[in-house]
Amino acid sequence: MLAPCFAIQVGVPRMMQEVLRTLPMMADLIGGHMADLLAGVRSVADWAKRLKPSVLAEARYAFDAYMKGDTEPMKDFLRRCLRLWPVLEDHCQALAVAMFERAWEQEADLTDDQSVRRVLVRYARQGCDSERDHQIRGASIGYIPEGWEQRDTVPGPEDLVIPRLVPWAQQFETAPVRYVAGQLNEQEQALVRAWSENHPLTWPKASDLVQQDEAQGERARRKLHRLGKEWRRRENHRQELP
Numbered sequence: 001m002l003a004p005c006f007a008i009q010v011g012v013p014r015m016m017q018e019v020l021r022t023l024p025m026m027a028d029l030i031g032g033h034m035a036d037l038l039a040g041v042r043s044v045a046d047w048a049k050r051l052k053p054s055v056l057a058e059a060r061y062a063f064d065a066y067m068k069g070d071t072e073p074m075k076d077f078l079r080r081c082l083r084l085w086p087v088l089e090d091h092c093q094a095l096a097v098a099m100f101e102r103a104w105e106q107e108a109d110l111t112d113d114q115s116v117r118r119v120l121v122r123y124a125r126q127g128c129d130s131e132r133d134h135q136i137r138g139a140s141i142g143y144i145p146e147g148w149e150q151r152d153t154v155p156g157p158e159d160l161v162i163p164r165l166v167p168w169a170q171q172f173e174t175a176p177v178r179y180v181a182g183q184l185n186e187q188e189q190a191l192v193r194a195w196s197e198n199h200p201l202t203w204p205k206a207s208d209l210v211q212q213d214e215a216q217g218e219r220a221r222r223k224l225h226r227l228g229k230e231w232r233r234r235e236n237h238r239q240e241l242p
Helices: 002-022 026-051 055-067 072-080 089-101 113-133 157-165 175-182 186-197 203-209 214-240
Strands: none
Touching (some): 055 072, 055 089, 186 203, 186 214, 203 214
């Protein structure tokens, strides 16, 4: 009785081995399944990518909104699509001008997002050229915040009284300017005042404004330089004294 049972026990594994030999390898089954799964994922990703608006479409949408007074889509486009940070109004204006003139379209492949993005970034960054101009003698000048109210420019009572009581040459807070202005005669003061209060008025035009000849303007200009050097010489001498 033992022999038949032993034969059955031995035969079953051999039969299973034969069956397994005719089946695909398990690794092949798993690999094929994963390949099908990844192919499905790729197709979904490609489908989603096709549904996503192109960079050109988003740029045109942002531009249309900007032209209607809504700046947020333009700022979002610059930040998200063109990856510019911080987003300045100069960027928005530069890109809006480029979109309006449409010359940039000749430099980009409008069917390629990377090409469109590369060209638009270059045009938007042109707005940063004026960023360096937001300084006076190295001091940065920021943008006017929203909601800021400018003070009334109408002169108050004190502004109207001071010119009548205090001579023009003595109205300056800076000592060198008071000294230089005080060394000018009445005609020279009128000419220098017209030149300084109407910047960037040239000296010849300032002379015409106060009905003086151009030579008088040139003389006043040279005298200002001479008086400025004299003031610095006096100050250096005073500081050297014990």
